[in-house]
Amino acid sequence: MKLYDFPPAANAQRVRVFLAEKGLEVPTVELNVRDGEQYKEPFASMNPFNCVPFLELDDGTVIAESVSVCRYLEELHPEPSLFGRNAEERAIVDMWNRRIEIDGFMPILHAVRNHVPFFKGRVIPGTRSELPQLPPIVERGKDMLKVLLGRIDPKLAKSEFIAGPAISIADITGYFMMNMAKALEMDIEGPYPNVYRWHQALSERPSIQNL
Numbered sequence: 001m002k003l004y005d006f007p008p009a010a011n012a013q014r015v016r017v018f019l020a021e022k023g024l025e026v027p028t029v030e031l032n033v034r035d036g037e038q039y040k041e042p043f044a045s046m047n048p049f050n051c052v053p054f055l056e057l058d059d060g061t062v063i064a065e066s067v068s069v070c071r072y073l074e075e076l077h078p079e080p081s082l083f084g085r086n087a088e089e090r091a092i093v094d095m096w097n098r099r100i101e102i103d104g105f106m107p108i109l110h111a112v113r114n115h116v117p118f119f120k121g122r123v124i125p126g127t128r129s130e131l132p133q134l135p136p137i138v139e140r141g142k143d144m145l146k147v148l149l150g151r152i153d154p155k156l157a158k159s160e161f162i163a164g165p166a167i168s169i170a171d172i173t174g175y176f177m178m179n180m181a182k183a184l185e186m187d188i189e190g191p192y193p194n195v196y197r198w199h200q201a202l203s204e205r206p207s208i209q210n211l
Helices: 010-022 066-076 087-113 135-156 169-184 193-203
Strands: 002-005 028-030 054-056 062-064
Touching: 002 010, 010 066, 010 169, 054 066, 062 066, 066 169, 087 135, 087 169, 135 169, 135 193, 169 193
Parallel strands: 002 028
Antiparallel strands: 002 054, 054 062
16 A cells, blocks of 8 residues: 655644554655645546545555545554544544544634635645635634634543543544644633643654654
8 A cells, every 4th residue: 555645734644643653654655735746647536635645555446534544544453542442432532533623623724724825726625726815714713723622621631632541533633733723823821721731742752753
């Protein structure tokens, strides 16, 4: 199998950290996303979503979307578990990961794309759209993140990690959500001290230090 990615991309980094936490190595092909290589053949036909990362299996099957790639690898290599070891754990990890993606990761991704000049003309991932950058999307993304962090902070007051006593895909997703939020210069340490502590602790893990 081969993993196609672009090292600076948050979603590509999610998979890289997942692999590191698992102790796995997968042959990697780096696409020059800045130059639009993902829109060229054979990559455009392999992955019509035109985003990274995506995983090509030995039979030519392509799995796109970072969490889907991670789920596939978890099935092949269940230990150490990052999606839960039983039905209850898997449901709880999935619950938190979905909430983080829906209420934080995606709103902040769109906020950043509507705020950072680099993304002008590319506000929708995987497109060359001429849609304008809209400041209200930035503010709504920040508002949604504040609501989510207000719910996560009390949880992290009682737990080292988001979905339980061990690191999971929910923590990985949350970590890169917070990294993206740095571009919006939000105050995290003051109103959300437990989130700040958790993010700082994750940043010291070898899987993240070695990105």
